[in-house]
Amino acid sequence: MKKIAIIGGDGIGPEVIAEGVRVLAWFRARRGIELDLWHLDLGAERFLRDGTTFPDDVKRAISDECAAVLLGALGDARVPGFEHARDILFGMRFGFDLYANVRPIRALADSLVPLRGRSAKDVDFVVFRENTEGIYAGIGGQLRRGTPDEIAINEDINTRKGVERIVRAAFAYARQNGRQRVHMSDKSNAMRAAHELWQRVFAEVRCEYPEIDAQHLYIDALCYELVRDPSQFDVIVTNNLFGDIVTDLGAALQGGLGVAASVSLNPEHPERVKLFEPVHGSAPKLVGLGQANPVATLLCVALLFEELGFREAAVELETAIAAAVVAGETTPDLAGSLSTRGVTDAVIARFAPG
Ligand SMILES: NC(=O)c1ccc[n+]([C@@H]2O[C@H](COP(=O)([O-])OP(=O)(O)OC[C@H]3O[C@@H](n4cnc5c(N)ncnc54)[C@H](O)[C@@H]3O)[C@@H](O)[C@H]2O)c1
Numbered sequence: 001m002k003k004i005a006i007i008g009g010d011g012i013g014p015e016v017i018a019e020g021v022r023v024l025a026w027f028r029a030r031r032g033i034e035l036d037l038w039h040l041d042l043g044a045e046r047f048l049r050d051g052t053t054f055p056d057d058v059k060r061a062i063s064d065e066c067a068a069v070l071l072g073a074l075g076d077a078r079v080p081g082f083e084h085a086r087d088i089l090f091g092m093r094f095g096f097d098l099y100a101n102v103r104p105i106r107a108l109a110d111s112l113v114p115l116r117g118r119s120a121k122d123v124d125f126v127v128f129r130e131n132t133e134g135i136y137a138g139i140g141g142q143l144r145r146g147t148p149d150e151i152a153i154n155e156d157i158n159t160r161k162g163v164e165r166i167v168r169a170a171f172a173y174a175r176q177n178g179r180q181r182v183h184m185s186d187k188s189n190a191m192r193a194a195h196e197l198w199q200r201v202f203a204e205v206r207c208e209y210p211e212i213d214a215q216h217l218y219i220d221a222l223c224y225e226l227v228r229d230p231s232q233f234d235v236i237v238t239n240n241l242f243g244d245i246v247t248d249l250g251a252a253l254q255g256g257l258g259v260a261a262s263v264s265l266n267p268e269h270p271e272r273v274k275l276f277e278p279v280h281g282s283a284p285k286l287v288g289l290g291q292a293n294p295v296a297t298l299l300c301v302a303l304l305f306e307e308l309g310f311r312e313a314a315v316e317l318e319t320a321i322a323a324a325v326v327a328g329e330t331t332p333d334l335a336g337s338l339s340t341r342g343v344t345d346a347v348i349a350r351f352a353p354g
Contacts, residue, residue: 002067002308003036005273007088009043011282012292013072019294019344020070020301027305027313030354038066044076044084053087062273063096068304069275072297073282092275093131098264099162100169101129101243103279104303105250105260108295108322112255112334115227123253125233126179128170129243131264133157136240158194158239163201169267170237171209179234181213182206185222185242198239223249251279258293258333259325261300263307274307276300290339293331295321298347320350 006021008014027033046052062069069092074085092098107113107123115122140154167184174182184202188195199216206214217225219242225232226246230253238246251260260279266272278296286292298321305314329346330336338346 001034001036003038003065005062005066005069006037006039007042007071009072009074010076011073011284012286013282015292015340016294016297017072020297022344023298023301026348031313033310042088044079047079047084053084054091059091066273067308071277075282093264096273098266098275099132100166100267101131101262101264103127103247103262105254107254108325122231126235127247128166128237130166130239133162134240156194158197163198167201167205167237170235171205171212174212174235181234183215183217183236185217185219185238187219256333259295261296261303263303276304291331292340293333294340294343320347323350
């Protein structure tokens with residue numbers, strides 16, 4: 001039995017997560033996958049109601065009992081300080097040391113690829129984003145705030161251990177999944193101290209994977225090449241900030257935020273809980289309209305099946321999602337006319353009877 005914590009979160013989060021839960025429940029009922037779905041009341045509503053963000057007992061239970069967390073999105077204008085989002089997201093990413101944010105970037109249909117002359121076969125790569133350090137580590141401060149002499153600093157934290165483990169995770173993934181090439185991206189020509197460490201680590205780790213074609217691109221060149229010819233990429237590894245940016249560029253290449261899925265995990269501890277999240281945010285303007293695209297969340301469920309060892313279910317689900325998208329059975333962001341629920345119905349209708 002796999003226990004899965006379900007957190008809808010804010011905005012469209014609960015709407016898309018409800019569709020993910022429908023699909024999880026379908027596979028539990030029809031394919032015999034033993035899942036214990038644990039619904040958690042966390043997010044802005046809860047925070048505004050009683051001040052709760054991410055209680056210690058919940059955090060401990062997730063760590064001790066759960067195989068996965070499925071999280072919608074966090075972000076609500078009524079909580080401008082992001083207190084709840086910070087506690088919940090960082091509580092898991094940092095608290096469980098989920099140092100690899102893994103973003104498969106695969107276009108499901110030719111029509112989703114925005115580049116002239118390119119088709120779905122050209123967009124199929126995976127980004128490994130370092131998830132626990134870099135410029136998001138929270139080290140910094142402000143001096144003389146609000147004065148003309150103000151100083152604002154955030155430090156870019158790169159540890160030997162942190163860089164080495166994410167670079168190795170990218171190579172290991174490439175080897176395990178038959179990927180030919182790993183690109184490491186940094187800005188070592190400008191950030192000569194911090195990113196020279198990435199260069200040295202990359203030069204060492206690549207020797208352990210002689211069969212993998214190891215390449216380097218500065219982050220500016222990577223962005224240029226991703227748009228010019230995405231087909232040259234298999235696996236990309238980079239730091240937290242660059243990964244954040246490059247994965248949104250990747251989302252655009254695969255058809256938009258409505259179809260971008262992610263998992264945060266600790267490759268050195270595969271038994272540890274894994275965090276599955278659609279890449280998009282809470283999309284406040286879409287709330288309640290029934291137009292939020294559930295595909296990113298459904299792809300998260302497919303990724304969850306894959307990561308938890310239910311390979312057949314993962315393939316069945318991803319195949320059905322792709323078929324629905326190719327048939328144009330989509331929400332308006334992908335030029336379709338179906339509702340959030342209607343898209344899930346179109347996916348479920350493609351499963352073999354069971
Ligand atoms: N991981 C997270 O929880 C996360 C990520 C990004 C943003 N946020 C938060 O979400 C809030 C809104 O941020 P934003 O507007 O910059 O980003 P967003 O991802 O919510 O929206 C960006 C654009 O994409 C569209 N979009 C997003 N998801 C979609 C979906 N499933 N279907 C159809 N269209 C979709 C939106 O309508 C909007 O036009 C903010 O509070 C932000 O902090 C949270």
